[in-house]
Amino acid sequence: MIAFGEALSHIRRQVTKDLRQEVLTKEKVTAIALKITEATLIRIGNEQYFRRYGSHGLTTLKKRQVSLSENQAIFRFRGKKGVRQEIEVRNVNLVAHLLELKGLPGAHLFQYIVGEGNVHRLRAADINAYIQQSTDQEFSSKDYRTWYAGLWAFRLFGKCPDYTTEKECEASILSVLDAVSHRLGNTRAVCKQYYVPDSLVSAYKDGTLFPYLRKSLGSSGLPGTRRAEEQLLNFLKHATA
Incomplete structure (x- = not known):
């Protein structure tokens, strides 16, 4: 990605x-x-x-x-x-x-x-x-679609309510996976395995995704989607470093 x-x-x-x-x-x-x-x-x-x-x-x-x-x-x-x-x-x-x-x-x-x-x-x-x-x-077009599925997940995580328990966290993750899989026309399992990076889900669980989500909503002068793309790419680079 x-x-x-x-x-x-x-x-x-x-x-x-x-x-x-x-x-x-x-x-x-x-x-x-x-x-x-x-x-x-x-x-x-x-x-x-x-x-x-x-x-x-x-x-x-x-x-x-x-x-x-x-x-x-x-x-x-x-x-x-x-x-x-x-x-x-x-x-x-x-x-x-x-x-x-x-x-x-x-x-x-x-x-x-x-x-x-x-x-x-x-x-x-x-x-x-x-x-x-x-x-x-x-x-290929599959790479194009995979990127935007990951971007959808990233932006949806940014809209999730704050969680205080593991149960609330898991509920938010499932809601994001379900929303993206519905749009893709795939099952939740396929969506998680092939379209939404594990690192994204793990970072949402441990809180390390939040700084990137906050920056994606900041005022950088770029449209919302572009900010989200920029921060998703930054996150992926740091996650694999």
Whole structure:
């Protein structure tokens, strides 16, 4: 996670640049997909997995599986292991991008324009290539999703009430794991094993996470998410030193 956290700024700069494009190029649509992953933790998915198991990720979603209002998008689909997902995100900019995508011909949501209006579907391989080209490292969409799952856990720990007993502490940990696993569409056990670092949970238990949580809420002039990312990365570096 540390290497990816350090490289994230390169992806963000590329995403910001590509979102400004007027045409729905492959780069712009990939940038939209990554912003939605950041906001929802929906897995990228692929056509082979969908055909074999019938479960969706972002790249296999159909337009009919996304409902849009003025500032809200609701994704409804069958996720991994057949679990029905309903994920809501409130973000005016993302809704505007999704409206653009829905305006293209075809049933699939994530498509891009080539040349004089030819429409192609976005694939998982396109997203992985984008991440690798942005960072010049062998990262993938799984690294992207894992980072943001860890960030969600970090921020949720910051919102937990103060605890005075071990029972209260464990209750807060379970509530965080349940919230993140629900967003991921995974079980609590999978979430804890693969997405939320053990060091994060241990540091919450022994109190060593609290200074990082407090700093993430401080006034550094950065948006809340950026402060949290900065402090999560600082924590991970110190935890592995």
